[in-house]
Amino acid sequence: MDKxxxxxxxxxxxxxxxxxMPCYNGEKFIxxxxxxxxxQTYTSWELLIIDDGSKDSSVDIIKSYQQDQRIKLIQxxxxxxxxxxNNGIRxxxxxxxxxxxxxxxxxxxxxxxxxSFIKEKHTVCVYSSYTxxxxxxxxxxxxxxxxxxxxxxxxxAVDQIGCLTGLYDREKYGKVYLHEELKSLFDDYAYWIDIxxxxxxxxxxxxxxxxxxxxxxxxxxxxxxxIIKHYNFYRSxxxxxxxxxxxxVLQWGIQGFIxxxxxxx
Numbered sequence: 052m053d054k055x056x057x058x059x060x061x062x063x064x065x066x067x068x069x070x071x072m073p074c075y076n077g078e079k080f081i082x083x084x085x086x087x088x089x090x091q092t093y094t095s096w097e098l099l100i101i102d103d104g105s106k107d108s109s110v111d112i113i114k115s116y117q118q119d120q121r122i123k124l125i126q127x128x129x130x131x132x133x134x135x136x137n138n139g140i141r142x143x144x145x146x147x148x149x150x151x152x153x154x155x156x157x158x159x160x161x162x163x164x165x166x167s168f169i170k171e172k173h174t175v176c177v178y179s180s181y182t183x184x185x186x187x188x189x190x191x192x193x194x195x196x197x198x199x200x201x202x203x204x205x206x207x208a209v210d211q212i213g214c215l216t217g218l219y220d221r222e223k224y225g226k227v228y229l230h231e232e233l234k235s236l237f238d239d240y241a242y243w244i245d246i247x248x249x250x251x252x253x254x255x256x257x258x259x260x261x262x263x264x265x266x267x268x269x270x271x272x273x274x275x276x277x278i279i280k281h282y283n284f285y286r287s288x289x290x291x292x293x294x295x296x297x298x299x300v301l302q303w304g305i306q307g308f309i310x311x312x313x314x315x316x
Contacts, residue, residue: 062144063222068096068162069145073135075103077153078112080264083188084153085116093162098122099139100153104129109153133229133238140226148219148226150239155215156184156262164260165218172254175223176246179216179256183265191265197255206247207289208302214239215261217246224249230288237284244289278304 070088074081088098098121100113116122125138136150147166151157161179169177183192201211219227227245229238247253278300285296 061226063146064144065146065222066095066166067145068093068147068149068166068218069139069143070096070098070149070151071136071139071143072098072100072151072153073103073132073139074100074105074109074113074153075129075132075135076105076107077109078105078107079186080154081109081112084151084156085113085122087156087159088151089116089119090159091157091162092159093166096121096162097143097145099125099142101125101127101135101139103127103131103135131231131235133231133233133235136238136242137228137231140228143226146220146222148221150214150217150242152215152264154264154266156188156264157215158260158262161216161260164256164258165216168254168256169218169220174252174254175220175249176212176243176253177218177256178212178243178253179258179260181213181216181261181263182259184262186264186266188262188264190262194259195263196257199255199257201247201253201255203244203248203251206244206253208299210237210240210243211255212243212247212253213261213263214243215263216256217243219246233284233288236280237288240284241288 102110102113102124104127113124117124125142127135127138140148165177165179178197180194180197182190182194185191195213198211205211227242229242233241282296282300285291285299291299
């Protein structure tokens with residue numbers, strides 16, 4: 052992993068949260084996601100929606116919300132989630148960067164809680180607990196309760212940050228970009244690793260502040276392929292040896308079992 056280089060000469064609006072939302076054929080869920088942003092009690096935000104060559108009605112839906120000038124549409128030919136997120140980050144003006152997929156949901160107090168939390172901890176990265184919902188927005192699994200504090204070592208062993216809950220303060224180190232060479236394979240995991248690496252530290256808010264949507268056709272539904280992809284990620288991106296990569300995959304598997312074993316009663 053290369054050291055992240057500061058880019059502090061870029062425009063930064065203090066207190067503003069830049070929300071980066073990639074979208075590809077997201078017509079089924081994106082309304083609910085946008086509405087969850089509009090419902091935020093913390094109102095100093097910009098929502099950068101990057102349409103990644105959608106073939107459905109996503110663009111029309113996004114345009115219908117643009118009477119709110121905080122919502123901005125960026126269109127690109129299909130290039131994957133990492134390229135779409137980077138396109139949004141390049142245009143971001145906020146002090147804080149948050150990543151939100153077009154099918155996930157924030158509780159109304161998400162931004163208020165996380166901005167307060169990052170200031171309280173005097174840190175550059177925070178995340179929170181979250182719950183899981185199905186395609187009908189019904190809660191299907193118990194909440195994921197996060198660790199109060201993690202180091203880079205913790206993060207490299209197992210992804211500790213739910214992408215939809217992370218908040219990064221770029222004022223000190225500048226913007227951090229996703230690795231497009233990963234071709235949208237755990238690019239969000241690598242992104243948060245790079246951010247945690249900046250200070251070898253991140254803090255978890257125990258409050259449940261978001262809803263992650265578990266979709267039947269998602270990559271995580273194919274367990275065998277996912278195991279192979281995790282192994283390849285540890286080997287190629289994290290540069291772990293063969294044995295350590297097997298150990299890391301085992302740790303990930305145990306964590307995943309704990310995370311998904313208990314259905315809501």
